[in-house]
Amino acid sequence: MTENTTTQTTDEQLRALAIERLDLANEIAERKERIEQIDEVLLQHISEPRTDLLPGFKVRIQQGAHRIDAKKLASAYPAGEFPQLYEAKLSTALVKAQFAPAALEAFQTQSAPAIRIDEVK
Numbered sequence: 001m002t003e004n005t006t007t008q009t010t011d012e013q014l015r016a017l018a019i020e021r022l023d024l025a026n027e028i029a030e031r032k033e034r035i036e037q038i039d040e041v042l043l044q045h046i047s048e049p050r051t052d053l054l055p056g057f058k059v060r061i062q063q064g065a066h067r068i069d070a071k072k073l074a075s076a077y078p079a080g081e082f083p084q085l086y087e088a089k090l091s092t093a094l095v096k097a098q099f100a101p102a103a104l105e106a107f108q109t110q111s112a113p114a115i116r117i118d119e120v121k
Contacts, residue, residue, distance in 0.1 A: 022117055 042059070049060035079086045096104065 018117055021115065025117075 043061060046059060046061055049058050051058050053059050077085055
């Protein structure tokens with residue numbers, strides 16, 4: 001907790017929050033799984049937009065995005081033979097190998113902290 005907190009949070013309150021978070025995470029996972037099951041059935045049976053299933057809503061299938069498979073393309077068109085298709089790019093792996101950790105600190109960012117609750121085995 002932060003120093004600005006006016007009330008102390010007890011271990012029991014923290015335990016209750018951790019349990020609630022676990023329950024919510026499990027509920028979300030179950031709901032995502034159910035949505036996937038529902039989508040599977042809808043994908044099998046709907047080919048044209050339907051407005052008769054749910055008043056005020058249109059149920060339709062949105063086609064997946066087309067993306068270029070960069071690995072497949074690079075395999076078919078190697079850089080040695082097709083240099084015009086490639087551009088130089090900074091390799092952070094090479095930078096990490098050549099710079100001291102202290103020298104890299106000015107170029108690092110850190111994501112926000114996250115809560116993880118892992119089962120102890």
